[in-house]
Amino acid sequence: MRFPEDVPTLTDDVVTLRAHTVADIRPAYDVCQDPEMQRWTTIPVPYERQHAEQYLTEFIPAGWREGSSWAWAIEYDGRYAGTIDLRPQDGNVGEVGFAVAPWARGNGVMTRALQLTVGHAFEQGWDRVIWRAYVGNWGSRRVAWKCGFRNLVMIPAGGVARGVRKDEWVASIARDDDPQPQGHWWKVPLIETDGVRLRALRSTDAKRLTEACNDERTLEWLAGLPKPYQLEDAEGFIESRLENLASGEGVTWAIADPDTDDLLGCVSVFDLTNRIDKTMGEVGYWAHPEARGRGVMSTAVRCVIGHSFTPVEDGGLGRRRLVLFAAEGNTASQRVAEVNGFTGTGVARAASPARDGGFRNLHGFDLLRTDAGVP
Ligand SMILES: CC(C)(COP(=O)(O)OP(=O)(O)OC[C@H]1O[C@@H](n2cnc3c(N)ncnc32)[C@H](O)[C@@H]1OP(=O)(O)O)[C@@H](O)C(=O)NCCC(=O)NCCS
Structure with a gap:
């Protein structure tokens, strides 16, 4: 695939997934200063401008060209709001990863972005999409649950961030699964x-x-x-x-x-x-x-x-x-x-x-x- 020409644009009219541009470097750098972002992802800490430059101008284009990862910029409210990526693996299965800017959280942005991405993965012939998050990342878990990811398990020390092992949740959705929440997620009413x-x-x-x-x-x-x-x-x-x-x-x-x-x-x-x-x-x-x-x-x-x-x-x-x-x-x-x-x-x-x-x-x-x- 050529970058950015062949990157498909996916949209539900509220959220649009598109190819990254150099204009996204600054806001992507800003997102990576967020402590939540540093806590729940594997980004380098401290996160410097050169990290954002490398990621957007080298890693992401190479991922599309080589087919090793497909990363989209999430556009919401007319601005860059985060990144979501699919990482294909052997056997028509792959993983998804995502992050959204603090200013855009709580508006259903990631739920929409994940629905678009999972739909695209199945259109491209994937049989299953796997989601992983460190234990305690309730926001990420809820997004995955809303999109129909299921059979969640906890793997002690299953994840690693900056050399430290962490307990990890893993769940997945298959092509024929109903992309709706499975089971209840109760609330505690007052x-x-x-x-x-x-x-x-x-x-x-x-x-x-x-x-x-x-x-x-x-x-x-x-x-x-x-x-x-x-x-x-x-x-x-x-x-x-x-x-x-x-x-x-x-x-x-x-x-x-x-x-x-x-x-x-x-x-x-x-x-x-x-x-x-x-x-x-x-x-x-x-x-x-x-x-x-x-x-x-x-x-x-x-x-x-x-x-x-x-x-x-x-x-x-x-x-x-x-x-x-x-x-x-x-x-x-x-x-x-x-x-x-x-x-x-x-x-x-x-x-x-x-x-x-x-x-x-x-x-x-x-x-x-x-x-x-x-x-
Ligand atoms: C996790 C993250 C992607 C959620 O993005 P978002 O756009 O705020 O998610 P949505 O608005 O689609 O929220 C979906 C649901 O999760 C809930 N939610 C969001 N953050 C939550 C939290 N910290 N705890 C509990 N629920 C949370 C929302 O209330 C919403 O539920 P509702 O629709 O029933 O109210 C975002 O917080 C983020 O980027 N965090 C840092 C990076 C990260 O953790 N990436 C994932 C790594 S696995």
């Missing part, structure tokens, strides 16, 4: 009612979360928690909630005091991608010792039930059935289920591992969307 606020967990909740999970009663009934429960455990839990949402697996709320915003407890609906029943969810919770005995959890669970049974198109989780389990002897937890209209489904014998190495009986409960009294 719910305020009857003296209780349900909101997303934040890093500032880690201290109260550690207190709550170091409490003897919490540790007794939630035998899977590390003992002692450290600040790092709390931070890891808070951090892992994003993965939970993005994978469609579950939603966790902080239960907060509406006046002080202090953490009173935690409530989750999880197992939302259950292999056998994708319409169910399991409710789980714990309360900070200071918040117990005043109906906080019963109210919080009522809110979660409402959100769980709300159809997906109305912003809810679209659940048909909720389940809840409490170990024998955990009266307070069983009470929360009962006051919220759950029906006891029986006792599973020796089903709940205890901290002393033994097993307790486990009381099961369920609630159907069609049950009387469910709003």
Whole structure:
């Protein structure tokens, strides 16, 4: 291919992908000063003007001529807004890479650019396009998810940037795949009612979360928690909630005091991608010792039930059935289920591992969307 004559222009009338020109050197250099750009890509740091010159006037034209990489300038709002490239590999499979200028982010630019690029790759005979990103690059992951990339896996130390190995996410889309999001990427809606606020967990909740999970009663009934429960455990839990949402697996709320915003407890609906029943969810919770005995959890669970049974198109989780389990002897937890209209489904014998190495009986409960009294 000749550069720039043979570079195809791709457009959806909002975003245009075209051949780079020397006028893009300056804005490309500016984009590469962005700390996010340096964190999530392999560009040299510090990034100097000569790097941009070399990339645009040597590397990119050579890529087109030799067929080793096809890089387009992304034009948005009449300006250079970033670069996206396809790197063909053997066997009709290749990889995609992209970056957009900070000023253009959050406008759907990269989603559009990726849709155009993937469509072009399949027109050119590719069978599969692979996307890779360092773990934690949620913006990139969401763009890939929106464009239908799927079967995401995490490869420990799978990536490398400037000589340092990094954990990496990898996902792909095949020619015949529907280019639509696969599975849910849940949000954590803010719910305020009857003296209780349900909101997303934040890093500032880690201290109260550690207190709550170091409490003897919490540790007794939630035998899977590390003992002692450290600040790092709390931070890891808070951090892992994003993965939970993005994978469609579950939603966790902080239960907060509406006046002080202090953490009173935690409530989750999880197992939302259950292999056998994708319409169910399991409710789980714990309360900070200071918040117990005043109906906080019963109210919080009522809110979660409402959100769980709300159809997906109305912003809810679209659940048909909720389940809840409490170990024998955990009266307070069983009470929360009962006051919220759950029906006891029986006792599973020796089903709940205890901290002393033994097993307790486990009381099961369920609630159907069609049950009387469910709003
Ligand atoms: C990642 C990046 C390409 C996203 O570009 P963008 O044009 O802002 O993406 P879009 O506007 O198409 O956003 C798509 C979705 O991702 C969401 N998103 C964007 N950044 C996000 C972030 N940091 N965290 C969570 N979601 C994010 C957007 O809200 C949007 O979702 P919505 O439509 O449901 O609101 C851009 O932030 C970037 O260039 N980052 C630095 C370089 C980089 O990381 N490249 C990818 C290397 S693998």
